[in-house]
Amino acid sequence: MASFRLKYADARGEVRQQVLEAPSEDELRERLAQQGYLVYSIRPAAGVGTSSARRRGKINVEKFLIFNQQFVTLFRAGLPILKALDLLADRLTDKKLGPYISAIRDDVKKGSLLSEAFERQGVFPAIYVTSVMAGEKSGALGDVLERYVTYQKLALSVRKKLLVSLIYPSVLFTLVVGLVIFLITFVVPRFATLYQTTTSKLPLPTRILMAVGEAASQYIGAAAIVVAVVIVGGRFFLRSTTGQRVFDRFKLKLPVLGEIWIKYQVAQISRLMSTLLAGGIPLVQGLATASTATGSPLIRTALERVERMVREGQPMSTALSSTGVFPPLSIDMVEVGESTGALPQMLNSVAEFYEEDVGTRLQAALALIEPAIMIFMGIFVAFVLVSLYLPIFSLAESFG
Secondary structure, eight states: OEEEEEEOOOOTTEEEEEEEEEEEEEEHHHHHHHHEEEEEEESSTTTTEEEEEEEOOOOOHHHHHHHHHHHHHHHHHHHOOOOOHHHHHTOOOTTTHHHHHHHHHHHHHTTHHHHHHHHHHOOOOOHHHHHHHHHHHHTHHHHHHHHHHHHHOOOOOOHHHHHHHHHHHHHHHHHHHHHHHIIIIIIIIHHHHHHOOOOOOOOOHHHHHHHHHHHHHHHHHHHHHHHHHHHHHHHHHHHHHHHHHHHHHHHHHHHTTTHHHHHHHHHHHHHHHHHHHTOOOOOOHHHHHHHHHOOOOOOHHHHHHHHHHHTTTTOOHHHHHHHHSHHHHHEEEEHHHHHHHHHHHHHHHHHHHHHHHHHHHHHHEEEEEEHHHHHHHHHHHHHHHHHHHHHHHHHHHHHH
């Protein structure tokens, strides 16, 4: 008898995980199916977490999207799944994705379901694995994969727009920081050496600037080490669940950016949930998948609470409201979707509304940040120049 770790949903839709013994995986799967359970995955209990962790890595989302577009095209053309995988596995140019697709093809050849083969690799998004499983159960795999491709295209488009919007402010901020460091550590000490030869009292702004420049020159090495230690320590702290949760709460409390961040998260979750529900995934399972897929511990904890309350019979809108995280307007829209029986469509509307709102607010915030950076740079440079040349003007007046 071998031990297997399985994940399944019972008759009430509650997702369970446990370890059972059976002569083979096929026999265990058949036994659970006869009992009316919906099986998500079955793995050998021995080595669970070892081989998966060893093989776990990151795949290129855009290249994986291209693979899915090709796979859907071949599947729609009437090719069997195994034949489509054979064709794609031999033609993939992505060195990271290729081995995973080859392994999936081998698993399917051995009789595994496509969703199990993807899930066994441990690198593919939870929403994708769940969508493939729903497509297999409903017999509409092509439609489900097309919905996933559409979802991924929209998500990538929104993410790219946000990144492009942040490029110019980031470059401008970096240049300003570099200019400040250059003036303080290089220019100011040169003038300080010059002014040491004069016996006249320097103006107060000049003395302040000289003191800052001298301190910066003496402690620049120590400051660099401290900054490096803080950055490295901060990265390790932010990799922990506690650090990520603390940082999420910090982002949430930011005056303008906090609202933009939470609305972006709501848009992503709504888009994901709409895709899952439209693909035939039950609401409880969709919430479980969404909580697994999100990268924010704060949002994940909130979704896990929503999942528990919905499983207990509470409306999704009530559960969302109890978390105190989601915007009131999104909760109202979800409540309307539940009352009209059009929750997937309403979630899609929520995603579209907040994606547009995030884009508008981000542009407005950047429109204020860029002039603020320029004003700061102008004031600082003007202060440095006036402080450096003020003694020269004073000396000229005294000689005149």
